[in-house]
Amino acid sequence: MCWRRHSLGRLAALAALVSAVPAAAATDPVNPTCPQAPGWATFREMRFTLDASGGSRVLRAEGVIDDGAATRLAEALTKYSPVEEIWLSSPGGNALVGNEAGRLIRKAMIPTRIPSGAACFSACNFLFMGGPIRSVDAGGLFIVHMFTHTANRALIEVEVSKGSSATVDLIGEIEQDSAVLATEDNDFLIRMGVSRKLLSDVMYQQKAIETQGEDRSTRRCLTTEELRRYNVVNL
Numbered sequence: 001m002c003w004r005r006h007s008l009g010r011l012a013a014l015a016a017l018v019s020a021v022p023a024a025a026a027t028d029p030v031n032p033t034c035p036q037a038p039g040w041a042t043f044r045e046m047r048f049t050l051d052a053s054g055g056s057r058v059l060r061a062e063g064v065i066d067d068g069a070a071t072r073l074a075e076a077l078t079k080y081s082p083v084e085e086i087w088l089s090s091p092g093g094n095a096l097v098g099n100e101a102g103r104l105i106r107k108a109m110i111p112t113r114i115p116s117g118a119a120c121f122s123a124c125n126f127l128f129m130g131g132p133i134r135s136v137d138a139g140g141l142f143i144v145h146m147f148t149h150t151a152n153r154a155l156i157e158v159e160v161s162k163g164s165s166a167t168v169d170l171i172g173e174i175e176q177d178s179a180v181l182a183t184e185d186n187d188f189l190i191r192m193g194v195s196r197k198l199l200s201d202v203m204y205q206q207k208a209i210e211t212q213g214e215d216r217s218t219r220r221c222l223t224t225e226e227l228r229r230y231n232v233v234n235l
Contacts, residue, residue, distance in 0.1 A: 034221040038119035038141055041089040045069070048076035050083075059083045059110075065093030065123045070100040077108055085111045086131065092122025099123075099188050102130030106192060111235075114140035121145070121219070126185075128232075129192045135235040142222050142232060144198075146206040198230040 028036040041047075043063025051058045059080060061073065077083055086105060092098070105112060105127060112131025114120045116139035120128050125144060128134060136142055185203075189196050207218050227233045 028219075031217045031219040031221075033217075034141070034143060034219050038091075038121065038143060039089065039117045040091045040119040040121060040124075042091065046072065046090065046093070048072055048080075050076075050080040051087075057082060057084045059086045060089070061086055061127065062089045065090060065098050065101070065127070067094055067097060069093070070097050070104060073101050073104055077104070077110075083108070083110055085113055086127075087113050087115050087118070088120045088124055088128050089115070089118035090120055090124035090127070092124050095123045095126075096184070097123065098126040099184055102126040102128075102188065102192070105130030106132060111135070113137065114142060116140055119143055126188060129189070129194050133235050134233050136224075136227055136233055142227060143219050144203045144206065144222065145219050146204055193234070194232055195230040198232065202226070202230070 041062035046063040046069040111133035116137040119141035121143040
């Protein structure tokens with residue numbers, strides 16, 4: 001009886017501890033390698049602000065990678081020069097602009113970092129990989145997915161409703177756009193010194209869109225070991 005009371009007491013204490021974990025730390029039930037609430041900045045346009053509070057000149061790049069993000073990045077690098085490091089927090093956005101911004105970062109030879117509590121997803125990956133020196137702090141997240149041109153289901157349904165000819169045209173456009181982006185992504189990784197296996201082994205293995213069934217995941221949070229294996233981080 002004493003043993004049973006002791007066991008029940010331990011179980012109660014454990015339950016209290018689990019319930020005390022912040023909701024933000026909960027695992028995403030759809031994407032189990034990631035937290036339910038990644039810490040990316042949600043500004044609708046990427047903001048570039050200088051932070052010199054820690055003694056270094058850090059450019060914070062935060063928010064959605066919109067069509068004008070690369071242009072504003074170039075302006076910020078000139079305005080705030082010298083910039084010692086770029087810290088990223090973004091849910092992604094325009095993939096082609098992400099590649100362009102990453103090339104700007106590499107040309108400027110500025111290290112990139114994902115600080116603790118921040119997340120870098122989708123197109124943000126390419127800004128990050130632009131850094132000649134790349135690091136992810138403990139508590140920072142590098143999150144990948146499969147690029148897609150089919151996320152707009154409403155558009156697809158409209159085109160399909162027009163008949164087989166319109167559907168074939170749409171599929172042709174999607175295939176062509178996907179091939180172009182895949183080629184650009186491969187070229188980018190080669191130039192940045194990141195293993196192309198990051199694409200074949202991880203990114204391209206994810207579902208493009210959430211589907212029905214047991215596995216509905218579309219995001220993958222890389223582990224520390226994976227970040228090193230694919231040379232995503234090199235510091």
